[in-house]
Amino acid sequence: MKAKLEQNILKVVSEGNMDTIERNKEIMKKFEIMINTADEKLADELIDDNAKFYTPASAEVLYGGRGYLSVVHWMRKGFSDVQWHIKDIIANKDKVAIQWELTGTHNGEFLGIKPTGNKISVSVMNFYYFNKEGKIINDIAAEGMIGIFRGIGAM
Numbered sequence: 001m002k003a004k005l006e007q008n009i010l011k012v013v014s015e016g017n018m019d020t021i022e023r024n025k026e027i028m029k030k031f032e033i034m035i036n037t038a039d040e041k042l043a044d045e046l047i048d049d050n051a052k053f054y055t056p057a058s059a060e061v062l063y064g065g066r067g068y069l070s071v072v073h074w075m076r077k078g079f080s081d082v083q084w085h086i087k088d089i090i091a092n093k094d095k096v097a098i099q100w101e102l103t104g105t106h107n108g109e110f111l112g113i114k115p116t117g118n119k120i121s122v123s124v125m126n127f128y129y130f131n132k133e134g135k136i137i138n139d140i141a142a143e144g145m146i147g148i149f150r151g152i153g154a155m
Helices: 002-014 017-037 040-046 064-078 145-151
Strands: 052-055 058-063 083-091 095-105 119-130 136-141
Touching: 017 040, 017 064, 017 083, 017 095, 017 119, 040 064, 052 064, 052 136, 058 064, 119 145
Parallel strands: none
Antiparallel strands: 052 058, 083 095, 095 119, 119 136
């Protein structure tokens, strides 16, 4: 068993995946800064222009870094102090899974719900996919909206 594990580790390192894995983790640390500051320059650096994002923030498909930031701005309309913090990260050569802690104060209208002043802290899971150049090309989010609705007293 130990020999098999060592073989697998050597295979990962010899195929160059370890560098790619570390690169992907570093990209996501920059991504955390990008979403918490709405930094357009970082968004353009980290997200491929052709990346498609589907979100309740828009009936239309959103593209690229600016499209992704439109979701951040949408969240800030309901939670002006919204922040995302990486709690756990698992990476391989072309995707990363992140458990985020989303925090904020419901001080603006959100999905038709008037501000409650409630503070929220919600665990959210997202999966990010990368192209060979190390840019994000897709983001798939697990359902975190129920936690948000509970946090603002809508459920």
